[in-house]
Amino acid sequence: MEFSIKQSSPENQRSACVVLGIFEGGQLAPAAHALDQSVNHQLSDLIARGDMTGKSGSTVMIPSLSGVTTERVLLVGLGKPDEFNAKQFLDMLRTTFAALHKTICKDAALYFTDLPVKDRDEIWKIQQIVLIGAESAYRADGLKSKPADKPVLRKILLGSAKKPDSAAVTALHQASAIAHGMKLAKDLGNLPGNICTPSYLAEQANKLAGEHKLKATILEEKDMEKLGMHSLLSVTHGSRQPAKLITLEYRGGDKKQKPVVLVGKGLTFDSGGISLKPGADMDEMKYDMCGAASVLGTMLAVAEMSLKINLVAVIPSSENMPDGAASKPGDIVKSMAGLTIEILNTDAEGRLILCDALTYAARFEPDTVIDIATLTGACVIALGGVASGLFSNQDQLARELLDAGEYSNDKAWQMPLWDDYQQQLDSNFADMQNIGGRAAGSVTAACFLSRFTKDYRWAHLDVAGTAWKSGKEKGSTGRPVPLLTQYLINRVNTTK
Ligand code: BES
Ligand code: MN
Numbered sequence: 001m002e003f004s005i006k007q008s009s010p011e012n013q014r015s016a017c018v019v020l021g022i023f024e025g026g027q028l029a030p031a032a033h034a035l036d037q038s039v040n041h042q043l044s045d046l047i048a049r050g051d052m053t054g055k056s057g058s059t060v061m062i063p064s065l066s067g068v069t070t071e072r073v074l075l076v077g078l079g080k081p082d083e084f085n086a087k088q089f090l091d092m093l094r095t096t097f098a099a100l101h102k103t104i105c106k107d108a109a110l111y112f113t114d115l116p117v118k119d120r121d122e123i124w125k126i127q128q129i130v131l132i133g134a135e136s137a138y139r140a141d142g143l144k145s146k147p148a149d150k151p152v153l154r155k156i157l158l159g160s161a162k163k164p165d166s167a168a169v170t171a172l173h174q175a176s177a178i179a180h181g182m183k184l185a186k187d188l189g190n191l192p193g194n195i196c197t198p199s200y201l202a203e204q205a206n207k208l209a210g211e212h213k214l215k216a217t218i219l220e221e222k223d224m225e226k227l228g229m230h231s232l233l234s235v236t237h238g239s240r241q242p243a244k245l246i247t248l249e250y251r252g253g254d255k256k257q258k259p260v261v262l263v264g265k266g267l268t269f270d271s272g273g274i275s276l277k278p279g280a281d282m283d284e285m286k287y288d289m290c291g292a293a294s295v296l297g298t299m300l301a302v303a304e305m306s307l308k309i310n311l312v313a314v315i316p317s318s319e320n321m322p323d324g325a326a327s328k329p330g331d332i333v334k335s336m337a338g339l340t341i342e343i344l345n346t347d348a349e350g351r352l353i354l355c356d357a358l359t360y361a362a363r364f365e366p367d368t369v370i371d372i373a374t375l376t377g378a379c380v381i382a383l384g385g386v387a388s389g390l391f392s393n394q395d396q397l398a399r400e401l402l403d404a405g406e407y408s409n410d411k412a413w414q415m416p417l418w419d420d421y422q423q424q425l426d427s428n429f430a431d432m433q434n435i436g437g438r439a440a441g442s443v444t445a446a447c448f449l450s451r452f453t454k455d456y457r458w459a460h461l462d463v464a465g466t467a468w469k470s471g472k473e474k475g476s477t478g479r480p481v482p483l484l485t486q487y488l489i490n491r492v493n494t495t496k
């Protein structure tokens with residue numbers, strides 16, 4: 001879907017459909033009012049007759065309205081004016097795109113950027129129109145022999161009463177980049193484990209580097225061996241697929257500026273290993289590389305935006321499979337940091353690959369390191385699909401990530417990293433064990449990682465509940481690409 005922004009009045013708009021908002025109680029949003037004036041109050045008449053209530057979730061399509069150049073006018077209910085907040089706006093956008101996709105319209109002009117949304121600016125509205133529009137057109141049909149019908153709606157114009165300023169144009173451009181990053185993350189996430197292997201992810205990183213200003217480096221198992229990454233390597237012992245450590249570097253900032261490093265869990269299939277998972281829904285463990293996918297998506301978005309920042313992606317990627325060579329419960333391995341780990345459950349493998357990747361991340365002399373991982377089922381129980389779990393060793397970083405998530409509609413919620421939890425990882429035989437019992441499962445997983453991140457400012461996002469949806473709507477969400485890119489955009493804007 002293509003988006004553009006332009007000063008335009010709805011009555012003179014030549015598109016297949018003009019979309020206008022109507023508040024409950026009959027109040028016309030500014031653009032609807034303008035159009036109403038030029039069509040002899042036909043809209044007000046329609047509202048007075050009761051054909052459009054303005055209730056949220058409602059839509060009325062007017063096929064041909066005399067006095068306008070557009071072929072159709074779609075009225076969308078906004079609900080009560082004093083309750084029109086961010087959530088209402090987002091729900092209204094989903095309703096709008098669902099209604100448009102039911103028509104034969106190839107293009108539409110949306111007059112939404114002037115709507116007054118509580119606590120939200122124009123830039124936010126532009127961003128969300130693009131993200132929700134792109135989301136509505138997404139199909140995961142690349143592997144069907146007959147692809148699903150492509151949406152006919154291809155072009156969206158954001159109509160605005162005033163001439164869009166440079167901030168609005170930038171917002172549109174950046175939002176399109178975020179949408180592209182989310183699409184990449186979704187495409188990779190939705191691929192099955194037999195296609196999306198660690199080698200496939202490495203190829204995708206190389207491809208990205210070929211297409212954008214990025215440098216890719218792929219470390220093989222023998223390289224990791226030399227670095228002493230025995231914790232990471234222990235996870236891949238049961239797999240026929242070679243593990244990869246993928247790095248991508250983007251240098252858009254000052255040479256001396258320390259980079260942000262994003263570390264993404266890239267488990268292309270997590271069977272649990274010898275601590276085998278139950279069979280039900282095990283297919284969803286193809287999504288265990290969604291942290292990696294979100295990091296690749298963010299790199300793409302940042303490169304497309306030419307953001308003035310230095311950014312590095314580190315992606316440890318492997319499968320977790322049962323096999324004669326696989327790690328066994330009770331095995332003890334030595335991490336790259338020199339700390340020994342007793343593997344009591346081979347299904348707690350994410351932390352085993354991440355700890356070595358986090359140690360490796362220090363080589364880039366980072367300003368900040370953020371890891372993104374589908375780490376624990378416990379996080380799904382705690383926060384469901386609404387918020388990602390956020391842990392950090394620095395409160396200001398946590399605040400910045402929470403704000404970025406709130407703004408971009410990709411929420412996170414902070415969880416504690418108190419030392420009180422660390423003892424749950426005590427082992428009789430090694431420096432630590434890889435599980436901390438049933439209590440506070442997502443916290444003890446984060447505590448495990450925190451032992452490897454003492455030398456830098458660090459945050460961990462547990463996206464086990466937010467990276468994909470289960471059930472009838474099964475599919476990758478592309479989260480947390482919006483949160484991460486927003487955080488990076490905000491960083492650049494505040495250090496300008
Ligand atoms: N990839 C899973 C986490 C997961 C499970 C994400 C279900 C989404 C849905 C991770 O590797 C895992 O298996 N974690 C275990 C840890 C436990 C053994 C301490 C879990 O959460 O059950
Ligand atoms: Mn696991």
Ligand code: ZN
Pocket residue numbers: 267270288347349350374375
């Ligand atoms: Zn896993």
